[in-house]
Amino acid sequence: MSSARHEASTVDPTRVPVIVAIGETSGRGEPMGVEPMELITLAATAALRDSPTSEPWIRRADSIAFCHIASWAYASPAAALARGFGATPADVFDAPIGGQWPARLLDRAAARIASGESTVAVIAGGEAQASMSALVKAGRDPVDDGGWSTDPGGPPTFDLDQLGSAAMQEAGLISPVRIYPLFESRFRFESGLDPEARQAECSELYATFSVVAEKNPYSWNGRARTAADIGTPSPKNRIVCEPYPLSMNAMPFVDQAACIVVTSLAEARERGVPESDIVYVWGGAGAEDTVDILDRSSFGRSPAMEDAMDRALHGAEIGVEQLDVLDVYSCFPIVPTLATRHLGTPKSLIPTETGGHSSFGGPLSSHSLHSITASVREIRGGKSCALVHANGGYLTYHHSVLLGAEQHPLGYIGNSEPAVLESDPPRAPVEDGDLVVETVSVEHSRQQEPNQAFLVGRDERGRRVAAQTAPGDTASAHALSLHRGEPAREIIGATVSVESNEGNIRVRGR
Numbered sequence: 001m002s003s004a005r006h007e008a009s010t011v012d013p014t015r016v017p018v019i020v021a022i023g024e025t026s027g028r029g030e031p032m033g034v035e036p037m038e039l040i041t042l043a044a045t046a047a048l049r050d051s052p053t054s055e056p057w058i059r060r061a062d063s064i065a066f067c068h069i070a071s072w073a074y075a076s077p078a079a080a081l082a083r084g085f086g087a088t089p090a091d092v093f094d095a096p097i098g099g100q101w102p103a104r105l106l107d108r109a110a111a112r113i114a115s116g117e118s119t120v121a122v123i124a125g126g127e128a129q130a131s132m133s134a135l136v137k138a139g140r141d142p143v144d145d146g147g148w149s150t151d152p153g154g155p156p157t158f159d160l161d162q163l164g165s166a167a168m169q170e171a172g173l174i175s176p177v178r179i180y181p182l183f184e185s186r187f188r189f190e191s192g193l194d195p196e197a198r199q200a201e202c203s204e205l206y207a208t209f210s211v212v213a214e215k216n217p218y219s220w221n222g223r224a225r226t227a228a229d230i231g232t233p234s235p236k237n238r239i240v241c242e243p244y245p246l247s248m249n250a251m252p253f254v255d256q257a258a259c260i261v262v263t264s265l266a267e268a269r270e271r272g273v274p275e276s277d278i279v280y281v282w283g284g285a286g287a288e289d290t291v292d293i294l295d296r297s298s299f300g301r302s303p304a305m306e307d308a309m310d311r312a313l314h315g316a317e318i319g320v321e322q323l324d325v326l327d328v329y330s331c332f333p334i335v336p337t338l339a340t341r342h343l344g345t346p347k348s349l350i351p352t353e354t355g356g357h358s359s360f361g362g363p364l365s366s367h368s369l370h371s372i373t374a375s376v377r378e379i380r381g382g383k384s385c386a387l388v389h390a391n392g393g394y395l396t397y398h399h400s401v402l403l404g405a406e407q408h409p410l411g412y413i414g415n416s417e418p419a420v421l422e423s424d425p426p427r428a429p430v431e432d433g434d435l436v437v438e439t440v441s442v443e444h445s446r447q448q449e450p451n452q453a454f455l456v457g458r459d460e461r462g463r464r465v466a467a468q469t470a471p472g473d474t475a476s477a478h479a480l481s482l483h484r485g486e487p488a489r490e491i492i493g494a495t496v497s498v499e500s501n502e503g504n505i506r507v508r509g510r
Contacts, residue, residue: 011411016265017110017281019403020273021057022373023047025126026218026361027255032134035148036069037077039257040126041084047259053272056085057261063091063118065105067125067366068098070252071132072148073156080151081124091118095365097162098392099329101125102368103284103399107416109262110281110401114412119267125366126257130220133253164394165292167427170503172454172468177249178441179293179394180332181241182456185482185492186299186439187334188243195488199243202333203231206248206358209330213355218370220254220361239444241454242482250331250362258369260376265407279376283414284401285311289421293394294466297423299439299456304421305335306342308398309389315413316402318385320345325378325386325403327371330356335391353378353386365392372401379405428463432499435465437492442481450477455505457496467498467505479507 023046025039044058051057058064064087066078074080078092091112095101102125109121132155135142142148163174173179188198207227213219229237230247237245263271268278289304290296297303313319320343328336328351336351345351353374354360357367368390375386386403399418435457445451453469453476469476479496482488497508 011407013266013269014264015114015116016407016411017113017262018265018268019260019279019281019376020263020268020277021047021051021261022376023050023259024218024370024373025257026220027128027130028220028222032131033146034128034131034255035142035146036072036126036128036257037074037080037149039128039255040077040081040124040259043126043257043259044081044085044122044124047261051261052274052277055271057120057263058085058122059087061087061120061122062089063109063112063121064089065093065109065121065123066095067101067105067369068095068364069125069127070097070156070364071127071129072142073152073154074149075151081122097158097365098397099331099365099367100286100390100392100397100399101365102372103388103390103401104286104416104418106260106262106281106372107284107286107399107401107414110283110412110414111416113262113264119264121262122259123262123369124257124259125369127252127363127366128255130253130255165294167294167466168292171466172452173293173466176331176394177240178443178454180334181244181441182293182439182454183299183395184243184332184334185441187301187338189492190300194490195243195482199231200227202248203227205333205336206230206356208350209352209356210359212350212352213359216355216360216374218256219355219359220251220256221359233448235448238446238448242442242444244332247358248333250357252362252364254361254363256361256363256370258366258373260369260372277380279379280404280407281412282316282402282404282408283412284399285315285415286397286399286418287421288397288418289395290423291393291396294427294456294464295423295425297425302338302395302398305338305389305391305395305398307419307421308400309339309343309387311415311419312387312400312402315415316408323349323385323387324383325353325375326351327353327375327386328389329368329391331362331391335395339389375403379403426463428459428461428465430465430467430500430505433459434495434497435459436495437480438464440480440491442477450474450481453477453480455480469506470501470504473504473506476505476507
């Protein structure tokens with residue numbers, strides 16, 4: 001940061017956003033059956049206990065925002081939390097689905113405090129998918145047997161369009177487990193790594209993450225694992241979609257919740273919050289890529305992620321070398337890999353504070369709320385500057401936020417509204433002929449065999465083509481698999497001959 005600007009800057013403390021209280025809870029080791037709002041209420045109560053001043057922050061909140069809850073439906077969870085704590089906020093916001101929202105909501109709360117629109121803001125979220133699944137598996141009704149809310153209750157509904165565009169759906173690209181491997185495989189190819197070398201990198205990364213999760217009291221799995229354990233397929237660690245085994249996929253079946261209280265520096269000091277408990281929200285930046293992944297300029301990188309991180313750092317006038325805390329969204333290894341490669345972070349800076357989605361737990365849209373609380377604990381413990389990155393969609397929506405042990409000279413430097421990126425490569429329908437494989441994802445059966453492939457390729461005119469093979473067409477799936485033969489072979493960049501077959505493709509000669 002510029003020392004001249006540091007010396008010249010005077011910021012009104014009523015316009016400096018800070019975090020003064022955090023709360024988390026995990027249902028690990030507890031009897032199953034708790035509903036999401038109960039978990040979130042426990043996290044909010046923990047946030048009140050976190051404040052040594054016994055200040056009723058939530059009751060005084062003029063803004064309450066919630067991350068989307070996927071495990072149970074509520075008319076307005078933000079309003080429900082307000083009622084439960086006797087708050088009457090003027091601003092009540094229930095975010096739509098998306099893992100970027102925890103960071104974006106924190107940036108939003110900070111912006112409102114910096115503008116004078118808000119004095120005390122609360123951000124909360126959580127999931128009880130583990131309890132929900134356990135009740136269903138046991139044949140118990142969550143309402144009748146578990147006493148869950150009927151406001152309105154039941155699993156939330158969503159539009160089919162939330163799964164992907166019509167073209168994506170036609171190609172079978174409607175699930176994160178199928179789509180993130182497309183980015184993984186293309187990145188590996190462009191990096192010049194063979195499949196074994198890249199798999200070793202992913203295994204080492206997630207083994208390191210698991211060590212962090214073991215030390216996190218709110219993690220779901222909480223057990224350190226070796227790289228060999230994570231990277232070796234087995235009946236309990238089957239390949240879901242190549243190249244990722246189950247241990248490299250996010251774990252959404254968790255009971256976890258978190259809550260954050262944001263206020264102004266002036267308010268924190270007036271209420272007697274110790275300086276050692278105050279964490280400054282410098283601000284952040286967001287960016288959105290094209291919703292249709294088939295319109296992306298490349299599968300080997302994420303321009304929106306790069307933009308969100310770069311603008312956050314640029315706005316704060318700092319470089320990556322000034323970060324000593326980093327938490328990057330980690331639903332699959334490709335996300336933290338792309339982030340750290342772009343930032344150029346040293347290996348000593350592990351890009352997680354939670355322990356990652358597969359070890360800590362992946363409570364869907366609210367995971368990065370735990371990333372923020374973990375980063376707050378690190379700063380309170382002596383670290384100086386944290387960057388938290390949150391991701392939603394299919395590497396689609398990104399938001400990064402910076403936290404500091406000291407006030408930024410310029411006060412709040414964020415921008416809670418994301419930039420929107422555009423791209424429109426030429427596309428073509430599926431036809432008989434040759435395709436150069438741009439990237440591919442091969443789904444394995446529970447018998448641990450390639451079962452169905454999802455292909456993105458380029459035709460002879462360079463137009464992008466996306467298609468799927470028929471489920472059970474094992475010959476075509478094997479033909480596009482990295483695991484056909486030992487050692488693993490290269491399929492990205494190869495030319496394959498395909499024929500259209502009732503809406504799917506078949507690889508010829510296989």
